[in-house]
Amino acid sequence: MEKFIVHSGTAVPLRRSNVDTDQIIPAEYLKRITRHGFEDGLFSAWRQDPDFVLNRPHHAEATILVAGPDFGTGSSREHAVWALQDYGFAVVISSRFADIFRGNSGKGGLLTAEVEHAVVEALWEAIEADPTLEVTVDLEQREVRAGALVAGFDVDDYVRWRLMEGLDDIGITLQYADDIDAFEAARPSWKPTTVAVI
Amino acid sequence: MGRTLAEKVWDDHVVRRAEGEPDLLYIDLHLVHEVTSPQAFDGLRATGRSVRRPDLTLATEDHNVPTLDIDKPIADPISAAQVDALRRNCAEFGVPVYSLGSRDQGIVHVVGPQLGLTQPGMTVVCGDSHTSTHGAFGALAFGIGTSEVEHVLATQTLPLKPFKTMAITVEGDLPAGVTAKDVILAVIAEIGTGGGQGYVLEYRGSAIRSLSMEGRMTICNMSIEAGARAGMVAPDETTFEYIKGRPHAPQRADWDEAVAYWSTLRTDDDAVFDAEVVIDATTLSPYVTWGTNPGQGLPLSASVPSPSDAKDEVDRIAIERALDYMGLEPGMALRDISVDTVFIGSCTNGRIEDLRAAADVLRGRRVSEGVRMLVVPGSVRVRLQAMEEGLDTVFTEAGAEWREAGCSMCLAMNPDKLAPGERSASTSNRNFEGRQGPGGRTHLVSPQVAAATAVAGHLASPADLAPVA
Numbered sequence A: 001m002e003k004f005i006v007h008s009g010t011a012v013p014l015r016r017s018n019v020d021t022d023q024i025i026p027a028e029y030l031k032r033i034t035r036h037g038f039e040d041g042l043f044s045a046w047r048q049d050p051d052f053v054l055n056r057p058h059h060a061e062a063t064i065l066v067a068g069p070d071f072g073t074g075s076s077r078e079h080a081v082w083a084l085q086d087y088g089f090a091v092v093i094s095s096r097f098a099d100i101f102r103g104n105s106g107k108g109g110l111l112t113a114e115v116e117h118a119v120v121e122a123l124w125e126a127i128e129a130d131p132t133l134e135v136t137v138d139l140e141q142r143e144v145r146a147g148a149l150v151a152g153f154d155v156d157d158y159v160r161w162r163l164m165e166g167l168d169d170i171g172i173t174l175q176y177a178d179d180i181d182a183f184e185a186a187r188p189s190w191k192p193t194t195v196a197v198i
Numbered sequence B: 001m002g003r004t005l006a007e008k009v010w011d012d013h014v015v016r017r018a019e020g021e022p023d024l025l026y027i028d029l030h031l032v033h034e035v036t037s038p039q040a041f042d043g044l045r046a047t048g049r050s051v052r053r054p055d056l057t058l059a060t061e062d063h064n065v066p067t068l069d070i071d072k073p074i075a076d077p078i079s080a081a082q083v084d085a086l087r088r089n090c091a092e093f094g095v096p097v098y099s100l101g102s103r104d105q106g107i108v109h110v111v112g113p114q115l116g117l118t119q120p121g122m123t124v125v126c127g128d129s130h131t132s133t134h135g136a137f138g139a140l141a142f143g144i145g146t147s148e149v150e151h152v153l154a155t156q157t158l159p160l161k162p163f164k165t166m167a168i169t170v171e172g173d174l175p176a177g178v179t180a181k182d183v184i185l186a187v188i189a190e191i192g193t194g195g196g197q198g199y200v201l202e203y204r205g206s207a208i209r210s211l212s213m214e215g216r217m218t219i220c221n222m223s224i225e226a227g228a229r230a231g232m233v234a235p236d237e238t239t240f241e242y243i244k245g246r247p248h249a250p251q252r253a254d255w256d257e258a259v260a261y262w263s264t265l266r267t268d269d270d271a272v273f274d275a276e277v278v279i280d281a282t283t284l285s286p287y288v289t290w291g292t293n294p295g296q297g298l299p300l301s302a303s304v305p306s307p308s309d310a311k312d313e314v315d316r317i318a319i320e321r322a323l324d325y326m327g328l329e330p331g332m333a334l335r336d337i338s339v340d341t342v343f344i345g346s347c348t349n350g351r352i353e354d355l356r357a358a359a360d361v362l363r364g365r366r367v368s369e370g371v372r373m374l375v376v377p378g379s380v381r382v383r384l385q386a387m388e389e390g391l392d393t394v395f396t397e398a399g400a401e402w403r404e405a406g407c408s409m410c411l412a413m414n415p416d417k418l419a420p421g422e423r424s425a426s427t428s429n430r431n432f433e434g435r436q437g438p439g440g441r442t443h444l445v446s447p448q449v450a451a452a453t454a455v456a457g458h459l460a461s462p463a464d465l466a467p468v469a
């Protein structure tokens, strides 16, 4: 995973609350066998509507999603995080995230920045007034900056540390490779292996 | 203070423990199948990681595979793609795989034990909730999600917060005709589908001790249906006897060393469980489910419940919904429910002992007119063993279909499905709406009850059948 210290980009105002994971990515995409390429499934029902905010050309390059409260409720599918990332999002800003979605995001390396709802409103207005507005999410300072707006955001300390170090769960465990080696060296030799016996 | 069996196994696998962090646990055996592994392998590829211990990893094809014409290409494109991806991934990462056509192919939870790979005191994981089956050997075995599968592939470990422990003591002699399946259906009916949430269940007591390994696996298998993370039975002579001589069992001096260690794997007398449930085995009888979750079960001699029997409003709505979906009327005798289909198989009841029990009921009898009966062995080895014993002839002569190994109608990912509105008596573990096909209605039963139901055409136990002439 790449280190996440500060991210700048344009943002999409998603004026909806209670965006559940079925909306983020419908169940039919769960049959796939790849870990990547879920961008076509992202908000696929809503994207049928040509007026849906993601379909507006000036948001094509956006990397930050600004959404209403209770983002990511519903089924625990990890694909919701994958779809947002595959589409190009590095950050979701909202005033409240569903627990499992926030956990999955932390694991996958998608930053969920929790702000006051007034900040969400202010961002929506600012982005709608100028879609090219550069939004900066500073993980070190725990701060969102956009034009004149400067606001703090909440993020779990452990997740923040991991993102800043660029470590996913596996990366963290691999830091303890010596412990794993030592454990393996002490394992009884009679423990079975799956190597075929003839 | 003493420790429980689960705590002992846990402690023996801690790679790293730090204040305020989950324990890092070593995984002895990682079982893999085609449905939950493709994204994990893809993740490894994307990050340039390898499989740390392919020699502690084993894959098999089970969920999607057809049970007819297995020498032909798989017809369903999604199933074919998943099976194909598994083969490619295993080849690329050096993971052993038992593919369709191999003598060792079968349901992942049947394959591990039959090869002697599942042993007491091990940690066993798989991207599948019924991994709890392996707990029958005194292993700590539980299902994991796809990103955890990737984690185990890459590191052979998992960061985990400790589980709570619950003792389920089943004391006394099981009455004649009462099987392991009836015990676990009764346990789930007692504690509910959420009753085991967050717990590892340890099944104890004389009734459990008296069970064969197959029976213990049936019980541990369905721990997840009570919401538990895992189920366990302390290893004993029955366990050691089962493992001895299997392909991956320890040999000679190793065997003695292993047995010495395995013998320490029991809950200390002064250990304290976080919760306890006691069940009187002598009161049990054949159980069947009438509703749409495994907790909605009753003795076969009972009647379909009424919403007015509900203990609260939530329960009342659940009963109403279940009756509506199942097309049943309150007060109807469970024995009067007729079925179209009987399924014998799955990781719950697809082992040799289950097939023998069903064949014993069918010998000299016929499957009732209009009933379709599928017998699907849990693995190729089970299938071959059954054929050696002539069980296949018993099934086919009775009018049942004798199929190839796999998950089959347990979850209907392959072509074996119920049509909408069809009703089955099934030896599998889930009677959720649509589990065996959209609109299909499932009654969970033991192999004996399944076979007797096939003969009678309605839910029945072997004792209900006329003696064979």
Ligand code: SF4
Residues within 6 Å of the ligand: B062, B063, B107, B108, B109, B128, B130, B346, B347, B348, B406, B407, B410, B411, B428, B429
């Ligand atoms: S037999 Fe059924 S429960 Fe068991 S692994 Fe297969 S699908 Fe899952």
